[in-house]
């Protein structure tokens with residue numbers, strides 16, 4: 001501490017949290033020579049009203065806006081924020097406050113935002129999901145099993161014509177949702193509107209031929225005005241879903257899209273590409289759990305949350321806790337969980353967790369065992385890599401879920417279901433990486 005610093009003014013371990021406070025939980029690693037209190041005070045100061053020196057402009061009345069470190073337990077720091085610090089309904093401003101400058105402070109070697117508790121008043125200023133889990137199931141008329149999705153591979157490169165042909169095979173094979181890859185938007189070789197129109201014609205045909213409802217998670221990610229134009233096109237073509245790469249597009253863009261889907265009646269599938277740049281490091285960044293809570297608040301209908309048996313890094317506990325905070329009306333941390341806080345969601349609908357990345361039929365029983373059935377399961381390479389083609393690949397996924405439903409092992413079920421047998425023959429039960 002030197003004469004001009006006031007960071008420790010932001011530490012008050014006797015502070016009684018008010019029910020109007022927004023609360024953040026961080027893991028903090030001080031830089032060399034600093035105590036955890038000094039580091040925690042810096043986090044609270046820089047994320048509320050302070051800076052590196054005392055101020056001639058500071059007034060006693062402004063002390064009410066100071067964030068307060070009210071609990072320090074090892075590396076875990078809990079900070080209470082007066083709600084007046086935040087603009088209601090503005091997710092970007094919230095992130096700039098509690099997940100902004102703090103990551104760059106020299107006095108802090110590492111800081112990870114693990115949890116954000118939203119008080120009722122703050123929650124009321126957000127829409128939440130337009131449809132939620134029940135609403136999406138109602139759209140597809142699918143209950144009692146996971147919703148299946150397949151992203152066409154190669155990720156990009158097929159023409160719209162070729163894409164539609166593969167879409168027909170996948171949807172006829174039995175998958176519920178066709179999904180664009182996160183990097184397929186409006187390239188020269190596959191223009192957005194041409195792809196949308198061709199796939200919608202395929203969906204009409206497959207729905208007639210199978211009597212099943214199908215949907216298209218079409219990737220509208222682009223500049224915001226253009227995204228709005230594409231979203232309206234999607235509604236014009238009669239599709240009921242869109243996909244947004246929410247972290248690449250940005251939170252304000254997502255809020256804009258959430259507003260316009262209200263009247264258009266479209267469900268938002270949130271792809272989280274870019275998240276691992278700041279969610280993966282356990283000591284620095286933002287947890288996927290927090291990204292998921294922010295996404296539920298703004299109002300996506302589905303979001304990828306990782307899958308412990310897939311090709312992407314996924315901490316089992318964090319995936320399952322994230323799944324719970326997305327689907328439960330009143331989330332309570334598991335016993336022994338020191339990072340997360342109780343969260344009531346009031347009238348904010350639940351969000352469909354999406355399990356994806358490296359999945360194939362052999363892994364599906366484990367996915368359901370771990371994550372349950374109220375999930376979306378995306379299988380891309382695990383369908384498009386099937387030796388007998390995409391339709392067989394989709395059928396093999398469907399057969400795997402039939403086996404799970406009937407409580408029969410895949411090996412047993414494969415004896416009378418050749419597409420599943422061929423998938424097991426090719427990939428067995430491997431966990432790709």
Ligand code: CAP
Pocket residue numbers: 151153155181182272273304305306307311312355356357358359378379380381382
């Ligand atoms: C999966 C995927 C998804 C990942 C995203 C891909 O394809 O389309 O983008 O699941 O990761 O491009 O890798 P496969 P996450 O089914 O062929 O693996 O779900 O962890 O956000």
Ligand code: MG
Pocket residue numbers: 151181182183
């Ligand atoms: Mg992808």
